[in-house]
Amino acid sequence: MNRWGKAFLVLALVGVVAMAFRVSWNALRDIARATGADGMAATLYPFVVDGLMALALVAALVLTGEARRFALRVLAAYTAASLVLNYVHGLVPALHSESVKWMRLAEWDPAHWALVLLATSLPVGSIYFGSDLVAKVLHHRPHTPVVEPCGERAEEPAHPPHTPDTVDIDRDPAPVEEVPHVLVREALPQLSAYADGVRTDDPHTPHAVPVQPAHLDEGMSREEVFEEAELERLRQDARRTYAESAQAARPLSARALGEAYGMSESWGRKQILAARDDSDRPHLTAVPAGTG
Structure with a gap:
């Protein structure tokens, strides 16, 4: 009204x-x-x-x-x-x-x-x-409802949010870029031999960088340090392999590179990008003494 x-x-x-x-x-x-x-x-x-x-x-x-x-x-x-x-x-x-x-x-x-x-x-x-x-x-005071904070004065404690107990097995798992160190140790000799077989004498071939794990925490165990070193060596070998295949005019794809090292396609793509960044940097060539 x-x-x-x-x-x-x-x-x-x-x-x-x-x-x-x-x-x-x-x-x-x-x-x-x-x-x-x-x-x-x-x-x-x-x-x-x-x-x-x-x-x-x-x-x-x-x-x-x-x-x-x-x-x-x-x-x-x-x-x-x-x-x-x-x-x-x-x-x-x-x-x-x-x-x-x-x-x-x-x-x-x-x-x-x-x-x-x-x-x-x-x-x-x-x-x-x-x-x-x-x-x-x-003396009358209008009644105003008081909203109390959730869970502070409730007679019963607030229930935690429901989480499903089952896992959806139909959903594809996310790609994994790291593998257990045991598999790395077993596959490392074969991968090194494969990389040595495709290496050429080109002076511009990227050289392996000494493995120095960056940002190591003081609390890391020796096993964790060894795993990080093995994985870093595996990355360097993969980048060198891709660089050599690119110089041979037969560049490996991200999937082929990842499968060659037992890793995923996204891992191979990251190594390819890192190898291209290394190839774009200027390289110094040694000049024999007495020339010029």
Whole structure:
């Protein structure tokens, strides 16, 4: 509903409440005079009863929980009391005269005593219940949900994310560029013999670089150092093999180079790129003494 619709409903409610109060005001005033109230007290008496009903209604709209239920009980009790007094005013014709004085509200004594007790106790109840409702409204704090950090105050610990227990065997494993050192030791003599067989006497043939493992940690064991040295020697042999095949006008492909050394195609491609970088560097040729 838009703002204008809500405003119309509020204004309509205020109008209905005002007219209902005017209708009930005449009966409550006459009841107050019949119980002995003077002119001023009888005039203010309807504000005490129906006014507390309006206060309880507003408090019920503001409060929540047990306080709201208390406001609704006060509203229901004073509504019932006002209804009884208005009913009695309709049954007793003498209350409708211009000058109403102290008189009996019922012929039966217990009923008369009960009605007088009800009429005279409503102002005292308005003081008590009205003060209590105002105090509850003033001390009321709207409830705002507090979002607590996940896992800090939870009754149960947070469950770890689910990880599958099975491995997808249909997926191809990633290419492996390194092999166990045992296989390297077994294949190294054959690879060295193959490299020596294809080596030529060209002075521009790249020379093997002394193996010096770079960035070795102090905590590395001798076995790890040996493995790194063997792998570095294997890389140098592969680069030399490719350079020699390129000089023979029959360059090996990345797959052929990797298979020749028992490695993957991506490993062979890396060695080819490294060999090309080495071939692009300028090489110095020794000049015999006495020439020129």
